[in-house]
Amino acid sequence: NAGVTQTPKFRILKIGQSMTLQCTQDMNHNYMYWYRQDPGMGLKLIYYSVGAGITDKGEVPNGYNVSRSTTEDFPLRLELAAPSQTSVYFCASSYLGTSISYEQYFGPGTRLTVT
Amino acid sequence: QQQVKQSPQSLIVQKGGISIINCAYENTAFDYFPWYQQFPGKGPALLIAIRPDVSEKKEGRFTISFNKSAKQFSLHIMDSQPGDSATYFCAASIGGGADGLTFGKGTHLIIQP
Numbered sequence: 001n002a003g004v005t006q007t008p009k010f011r012i013l014k015i016g017q018s019m020t021l022q023c024t025q026d027m028n029h030n031y032m033y034w035y036r037q038d039p040g041m042g043l044k045l046i047y048y049s050v051g052a053g054i055t056d057k058g059e060v061p062n063g064y065n066v067s068r069s070t071t072e073d074f075p076l077r078l079e080l081a082a083p084s085q086t087s088v089y090f091c092a093s094s095y096l097g098t099s100i101s102y103e104q105y106f107g108p109g110t111r112l113t114v115t
Numbered sequence: 116q117q118q119v120k121q122s123p124q125s126l127i128v129q130k131g132g133i134s135i136i137n138c139a140y141e142n143t144a145f146d147y148f149p150w151y152q153q154f155p156g157k158g159p160a161l162l163i164a165i166r167p168d169v170s171e172k173k174e175g176r177f178t179i180s181f182n183k184s185a186k187q188f189s190l191h192i193m194d195s196q197p198g199d200s201a202t203y204f205c206a207a208s209i210g211g212g213a214d215g216l217t218f219g220k221g222t223h224l225i226i227q228p
Contacts, residue, residue: 004158033215040124042204045215058215073147089157094212102147102211107157 001029002026006091011084012113013081021076021110023091031094032074033104034058034066036087049074081114088112118142119207121219129227134192136222138205141186145207149216150179150190153202163190163205195226 007022017028025032030051035043035058045058055066062083065077074093078085088111092104120139128134133163140148149164165172165179165188172179178191192199202223 031213035215035218040220041216042121042220043216044218048215050213056214059217092158096211096213102149102164102208103161104149104212104216106151108156108158108161 004091004093004105006089006107009108012115013078015081015083015114017081018077018079019112021078021089021112023074023076025071025074025091025093025105026072027093027095027105028070028071029047029093029095030069031096031103031104033092033094034074034076035090035092036060036062037090037109038087038088046076046089052104057077057104064075078112083114086112086114118217119205119219121205121222124220125223125225127225127227128195130195130197132195132226134190134195134199134204134224134226136190136203136205136217137187137225138189138207139185139187140207142207142209143186144209144215145217147208147211148179148181148188149182149206149208149212150177151206152203153204156170159204192224195224197226197228200224200226 033048034046049068091107094104151159153159176193181188205219
């Protein structure tokens with residue numbers, strides 16, 4: 001199993017550009033999440049999904065959009081990139097159901113710089 | 116509003132010593148309290164977690180102590196090793212993290228040889 005994979009690893013965007021951060025998991029997890037990590041600030045939830053076709057906002061959703069057409073994929077879309085979106089973005093997944101483990105598995109992250 | 120407060124921000128411990136990181140939460144609906152470990156350039160990885168029906172959980176050298184009445188929990192790393200040098204995050208959630216985890220700001224731990 002590859003676990004949670006994210007692409008790209010690094011990206012530099014100009015202000016106003018758009019891009020999609022890709023996230024794929026091969027663990028058949030039903031829940032998926034996007035977090036951003038800023039220095040000294042911990043991780044903050046952007047969006048999450050409880051299954052294909054269902055998404056919901058987290059703590060910091062402004063400037064982002066998500067979709068979940070399959071169980072495996074959960075892309076994050078940035079429209080009109082702003083310097084405030086410079087951050088490291090982590091995708092995570094978990095299985096919530098009959099399992100007693102609530103562990104969220106994180107991908108390696110995408111480091112995004114907006115200039 | 117910071118729902119999970121973590122301290123200290125940074126910590127230096129000698130090899131073999133005990134590392135202690137503290138967290139306090141506000142939302143009494145939280146029912147799952149994990150600790151994540153993150154190495155530079157990597158994603159966080161679950162270290163140990165506890166639910167509020169127990170006061171302590173131990174896994175190897177790592178122990179979580181939980182005080183429900185004080186709304187506090189802490190991570191103790193016994194016999195700290197240089198390989199434990201990393202950033203540690205406490206977190207809290209409702210329903211096992213179904214709607215995401217609320218993280219503390221992190222503690223940068225350095226274990227000096």
